[in-house]
Amino acid sequence: MMRLTVHLNSYAKTEVKVLDANDTLMTIGNDEVSTVDKKSSVDWFFKALNYSTILKSELEIERENVFEKVKLVNLNVEQDNFKIPRVKIYPDCVFSPHTKTFLQFPNNILKQNKKHPIKLCSLDKWSSDSLTYDKIATLLFKNYEKFAKIYTTYSLVEDTQEAVQKRCMTELEYYQFKMFNNLNLKCYEI
């Protein structure tokens, strides 16, 4: 079993620590991904996440084995307070302790797909297999700038960590929704 935990922390230095035979901790910090000239915290987040694919892939080449499970925590906004699932993780499945559920057509109950609503995990804390990690970590900030939009047609109906407020998808959530659809990724709560 090889597990990798990736921490994004713009106040820390980049390092890779082998914790034991099964676990490695990688921190992406401001020395490798500069905070200077970044347009926003979203900009830094996507660039740091993207940078982690360089170090992760080099580790996987060196070990001649991909990590079986990978966990990502953006320490700038979240705490690392969840465990990597013990069950087998299959490709294209993303697990998170924080998920949100959205429904289309907020004003037309008959058209709402309640059986298969849109589920989005928090991009700041999630776990997946290595392949799926690479898919998510390759989301680019330049595409966020291009595609992130507010569409009032998707409304929040459930949040596993907060009381639901009446609102539609944010720009970041819409970008995630669009890209996860492109990449065929599914979110699940743990």
Add this chain to the structure above:
Amino acid sequence: MKYNIAIQIFGQLRMWENVDQYKNFINFLRTQAESVDVFGSFWDDEYSRANYNDDKFNFFTDLELLPIPKVIYQGLWRWGYCLIKSRNLRKKYQNRTDKTYDFVIMMRPDLRIKIGEEKTLGSFLSTLKNKQMIYRTWFQKEISNSSVKPFDVDDKVFYATEESADLFCLGFNHLHNNTESPFHSAYHTDPICYVKMFNLLVSPFNIIAPFANFDLIRHHYLKDIKLTTEPQYDEELKKVKTLDEVKNIVKKHL
């Protein structure tokens, strides 16, 4: 409209006497691009070092000569290994400079490049940007089902949008360094595994974007003297580095 283009040239360095073809191709791309950055990842062998010492890489944005791994596997393993390394070389440069690319070209170093029309290139790049294409790759030809393998494709040149190139190159780890992968490596099938595992879209660029044609220098020479491109001594030809060596082997067998 101007574009940023990245070129990753990677793999076993061969036929680098014909480096001018690459320079001409880059100059051709520059007619429509704001910038063309070139990244090279080649094996650290005698031939690469000799070319390095002769300053034959002076137009590269960044270059690395890779230590040859202790164990080398068959098929396109070496190709994929250098491809992922060239991706990381590009990504490190992008991280340092905060640069993004509209278009990424991944290509072998032993190609004969026939350049087409600037208008065709301009029109392709314009479509790419206007249609906001993402997760797109372009292979030289259609994916073929006609061989004994499940799928078959050329390994000479690949075009991609930036995020697609980022993923495509990572395919090496998920195919060759994952014993649980449902994908199986076979000669000339690896690139198809890479696009399938990441759900990338594929189109043939010889139809969609015919602004350049590519052939191996070795194959072009063999065709030129009316020989098959895969003669019985093809394995012998694959091992040599220069066109003169190819000519000598052909002479020996004729």
